[in-house]
Amino acid sequence: MNQDRRDRLRDAAVVVLAESGGRGLTHRAVDAAADVPTGTAKNYFPTRDALLRAVAERCVEQYRALAASLAGAGPGPADAGQLAALLAGLLRDVAGPGRPRVLAYLELQTEGTRRPWLAALLDPIAAADFAAHAHLLRTAGLPAGPERARALTLALHGAIPHLLSGAPATLAAAGLDDLDRFARGLLASVLPEEPR
Template sequence: MNQDRRDRLRDAAVAVLAESGGRGLTHRAVDAAADVPTGTAKNYFPTRDALLRAVAERCLEQYRALAASLAGAGPGPADPDGLAALLAGLLRDVAGPGRPRVLAYLELQTEGTRRPWLAALLDPIAAADFAAHAHLLRAAGLPAGAERARALTLALHGAIPHLLAGAPATLAAAGLDDLDRFARGLLAAVRPEGDR
């Protein structure tokens, strides 16, 4: 099979899933989004489960590429201000250019509640965030115990649906209307009292 066409179809499937949700992810919709002849997606991914697996694998590849690019930038920000800037930037990506990828991932998580094989495929993505955030806390000179890494990770994950929905009152109530301030406040919240 043609790998370029396969990747084009997988990228189109990510876009369709992000835009139309789980019910909108059909072979025909992927063909249209990829601008290929009808039936092409079905030739590459014969079943709906195969199509979901292709999207999940593409999301996992994109996640690993993002993680590798962050690792390639060095050990991470060397101070809390640098880490706050990085976290704010990641949240901006969620609300901006990374929005389709994150929406597709959330749709896959929902599908995973009914498909254990899909949940198992997605598990490494979210699980890796806990270790990555502990590493970033350490690199910035902050306490990086498991509880603090969990608190940071879960707070960031919890912010994502609100950023995607973009409801102004909710964003303001959550402090997500100013991502720099939100990130600084989040780091302050996970620091022990004596370190502030």
């Protein structure tokens, strides 16, 4: 099979899932989004599960590419200020260019509650975030025990759906209307000053 066309279909499926949700992810919708003849997606991904698997694999690939680009961008944050800037930048990506990938991933997580094989396929993404955040804390010279890495990761994961919905009152209530301030405050909460 043609790998370029397969990737085009997978990218289109990510967009369809992000824009139309699980019910909107059909072979016909993917064909239309990829601008290919009707039936093309069905030839590459014959079943709905095959189509879901293709989207999940593409999301995992995109996540790994983003992680690799961050790893290749230099030694990492040198202090809490740089780490806060990095976290704010990641959240901006979620609300901006990464939005379709993240929305598709959240839709896949929901599907994964009914399809254990799909949850297993997505598991490395979320699991990797805990280790990645612990690494970032250490690189920045900050305490990076498992509890702090978990708190940071879970707070960021919890912020994402609110950020994606874009509801102004919720964004303001969560502090997500100013991502730089949010990231600084999150680090301050996760890393309280040691008592003297």
